[in-house]
Amino acid sequence: MSAINSISASPIEYSTPAAPNTLSLQVDRGVRVNCSTCRAGHHCIAGGLPVNELEKIDEQGFFRRIVRRGEHLYRSGQRFTALYAVRSGFFKTTVLLEEGRMHVTGFHMAGDVIGTDGIGTGVQASEAVALEDSEVCVLTFERLEQMSRVLPTLQRSLHRLLSREIVREQGVMALLGGMSAEARVAAFLLNLSYRLRARLYSGLEFNLRMSREDIGSYLGLKLETVSRTLSRFAEEGLLSVQNKLVRILDLERMHRLAGQTPLAARLPKAGAPATIVPLRRAS
Amino acid sequence: MSAINSISASPIEYSTPAAPNTLSLQVDRGVRVNCSTCRAGHHCIAGGLPVNELEKIDEQGFFRRIVRRGEHLYRSGQRFTALYAVRSGFFKTTVLLEEGRMHVTGFHMAGDVIGTDGIGTGVQASEAVALEDSEVCVLTFERLEQMSRVLPTLQRSLHRLLSREIVREQGVMALLGGMSAEARVAAFLLNLSYRLRARLYSGLEFNLRMSREDIGSYLGLKLETVSRTLSRFAEEGLLSVQNKLVRILDLERMHRLAGQTPLAARLPKAGAPATIVPLRRAS
DNA sequence: CGCCAACTTGATGGCTGTCAAGTCAGGTGG
């Protein structure tokens, strides 16, 4: 196996050293971390805050929590108390439907904030599972609301965060609503690539942390279709796949594929405003 | 045509009379409306606010804006300045994709708040089009943020609002990702029914304000499939359709259809937490 | 080394998209 591990082998150094000698592996109740020195910084909620506001936040710091691969960060039905900012690692979020069906709603990496679906009802609507050993900041929502009453930039930041999640999901809806299997998979890979690159990893060579089934669920496809599509992409020289390792070889053709709309419902008029690129931009 | 017009023929009386003698048909710059007397109240953002907070909001009131059928409330690419609370009428929201494809992301009626996708970037990602003559409250976002710094209940309300939109979209994603055409249409009708009933309309007999194509776009189906599915439902005695008028005859069977998951990805383990019913609950 | 889960690949079928023709409703103008 290649040494490349674009997501977990973190180039980011965090201000706080790895859990020293805590009793609990799950929650480091005693470990608080700072935003001002966190390298995931500007992807996260504290991104863009003025120094004086950052300092106020760091007066208390946030608890850190460690989630091992396969473990849940939170479960559906659980009482909502906090948002979680991913410091390192990788998560999938899923919703449970009546009759036990499961649907993957997103994949989340350093800087992403998850758990937002719990705010509305006070109960988590989704679940988050770590796909590799991960660390999160526990952003107690009560405190977040308090702080955002006196820190306007934080307030704005929180709103942006929630809004971006709405826009992200709009993109996914558009993707699920009208794109072919090929286009979906291409868009998915480009989205991952884009987000990894934004985090200073290679956007052209990375490991998929999730199973084919997870990808399929996310994209509204069966795992066989995902597998077949990847194989076809490889045949056609768009990329190479070895197990989880993906190397993108022809970015431009990939983009064209992702934009392809076989079930097109064209607009009547010409002058086109800003458009959404499904899955391309994500918080 | 039947006199039934469950959505537009409003049983709700608003505190403010219809636009008196303004020059502009579009924006009643001079007309401000109150939350405390708005009958759409508890569906909207002011719902559940304590009286003293409501009074503070009403000191200024919000501008009202009238949008005629077919007109845009806002367009994609337009600068974001405000959220819009639907007072009466009916809207669809859509996203534009590269190459001119369009995707319907939601339908919105009295009490729903739209425009939330603009917060993140300062630019509207979606468009809103009135499907019938409508009224909205213009919730200037700057002001909303100001007020929510001093009115904690309003702050919480705003966050709930955004979170609920996230959850709603999660439900749609799940629907688009793994349900048959029949299940999608059934879930769509049940969702409409549910929301109309919550607004004191009949949940069993209502007019569809949107075209078959809009429904199809929303559900990730072609308009022919929507039409066929409705016809089949009618054949089987689930409902009756005459143009836009839908009468639901067998609610229970409808529910079973909507829950049907042909592309099921079952969970490994038993004990199931809270589940999501796609499209059933909406803000 | 062996087992199991994850994945790949093939064959087949069904759902739903596509194309096409026809019907219907509503609005406009004569």
Add this chain to the structure above:
DNA sequence: CCACCTGACTTGACAGCCATCAAGTTGGCG
């Protein structure tokens, strides 16, 4: 008032994409 016209909808025939079922194959882990 009626004819016409246009857009929305319905219905049919067909095809293609993707799900399904079924074997393999691989890789990771004990």
